[in-house]
Amino acid sequence: MVTDGIANVLLAFIAISAALAAISGLVVLQGFFHNKLKELFNDVNYFIFFFLVFGYFLYALGELSFYLAEIAFQDQSIIGIHDIYWSSGGILILISFIALAKLLFREQHSGGKVTTFLITGAMIVGFVLAAVFGLIGSESQYFFGYFYPIISSLIVTASLSVVLFYNQLGGFKEVLLLFFLASGGILLGDVFFHYSTTWGVYGAIGLTADIFYLIGYTLSFAAFVTMRMKMKTLAFIKK
Secondary structure: OHHHHHHHHHHHHHHHHHHHHHHHHHHHHHHOOOHHHHOOOOHHHHHHHHHHHHHHHHHHHHHHHHHHHHHHOOOOOOOOHHHHHHHHHHHHHHHHHHHHHHHHHHHHOOHHHHHHHHHHHHHHHHHHHHHHHOOOOOOOOOHHHHHHHHHHHHHHHHOHHHHHOHHHOHHHHHHHHHHHHHHHHHHHHHHHHHHHHHHOOOHHHHHHHHHHHHHHHHHHHHHHHHHHHHHHHHHHHOO
């Protein structure tokens, strides 16, 4: 079928983008242990960025393990090692963005932006909850099908601080914006993936989910590359 052919192509591209993201993420993580690069961050920012990068790295590993299990080993079971990578990565990313948001709001003292943050975040989370739990049809037996859209919505909500305080983020603002956009793509992929697994069909819904996942992992790769380049440039300037 045409849909199956497109699906296989999309899965291959997602696997490639995830592999590139995983490799570049590993390179960035390794850079955190170089003295010159480590000096670019204060103690708080160091841990925020380190766990943020580690979280997206785990996301990429999860996608790679999912692809290998499904394609290479023909494992049709939904739950697997990839769920450990994805859930662990999501939790780390969420904690990192919450810490960043808390730091930014404390430093900037902007009441108006707090209101915007809370209202927009409530709308995002509310929409996702309505989309996931208000789904008409059979109830999903896949727990992570509910978990991923919810935690992704919380990640996007927490990372709204990146947009609100973009001009105050310094040399890594482009990196954080790319991570924010990557999380947005993954969130939309998670919502459509939930529909696909709940109804037990792939079709246009599954294709849409994979397109958003491809966007998310490609943007993650771009964020890792940009961050590594920024780290090298800023470390050179500080010499």
